[in-house]
Amino acid sequence: MVEFTVQNLNGEEVERLRGVFGPFTDSVRELIDATIRTEVDADVVATAKAEIDAITARLRSAQLDGPFGVRLSEGGQxxxxxxxxxLRNPIAPPLVMRRSADGGIHADFHLGAAYEGPPGHVHGGVSALILDHVLGEAASSAQNPRLTGTISMRYLRTTPLGDLHTEARIVRTEGVKTFAVGHIADxxxxxxxxxxxxxTPKWAR
Structure with a gap:
């Protein structure tokens, strides 16, 4: 049971929640993948649905009013x-972003059946979602948050499902505008x- 509000947590509390919700979200992520690829009989699907509905009802017995938002801890957002x-979103791959010595951002990640567009390949909208986030991470810092103004994509070829790499970096900054580039690679x-x-949004200037 979580006995504290998920806000302004110390490091020990954050790690405790990671231990609770990280594995739980991984299991739901596996459920999504299994739902897409299963070939079990209809009676097994019906039984599984009833079990999932019961679990959902139990989880909804105490829940947030609205989305999770961006909570704060002593370590940041x-x-x-x-x-x-x-961490708690099973539709997130999730990406674990790392900052390079030159200030850029990179991540290695895996996309499976839940992200398919063309057969065996990543949906273009998923690629756009990931790159929007990665470029935004590269362009921002804790002291200088920046939000997407415009973004353009160039699809060189279809991206296969599986293990992938992404990276992004700042090209230049002009006043409140920061220009960033990045890519996804197999x-x-x-x-x-x-x-x-x-x-840079007005409230952060």
Missing amino acids: MPWGNPVIG ADGVTVEAEGVFI
Whole structure:
């Protein structure tokens, strides 16, 4: 049982919640994949549905009023509902972002059946979602948040499902505008490129 509010947590409390919700979300992520790819009989599906409905009802017996939002801890932000990096969001791959020595951002990640567009390949909208987030991470910092102004994509070839890599970096900054570029790549090279303009919002200036 979680006995504290998910806000302004210390490091020990954050790690405790990671231990509770990280594995739980991984299990739901596996359920999504299994739901897409299962070939069991209809009676097994019906039984599973009843079990899932019962679990959902139990989880809804105590829940947040609205989305998770971006909670705070002594270590910084906790965007655990985010669809790209969210610890508690089973539709997030999730990406674990790392900052390079040159200030850029990179991540290695895996996309399975839940992200398919063309057969065996990643949906273009999923690639756009990931790159929007990754470029935004590269363009921002804790002291200087920046939001997407415009972003453009260039699909060089279809991106296969499986193990992938993404990275992004700042090109230049002009006043409240920061320009960033990035890409997604598989083992054979870059599949999608992106460039965008990210704006420092008025409340952060």
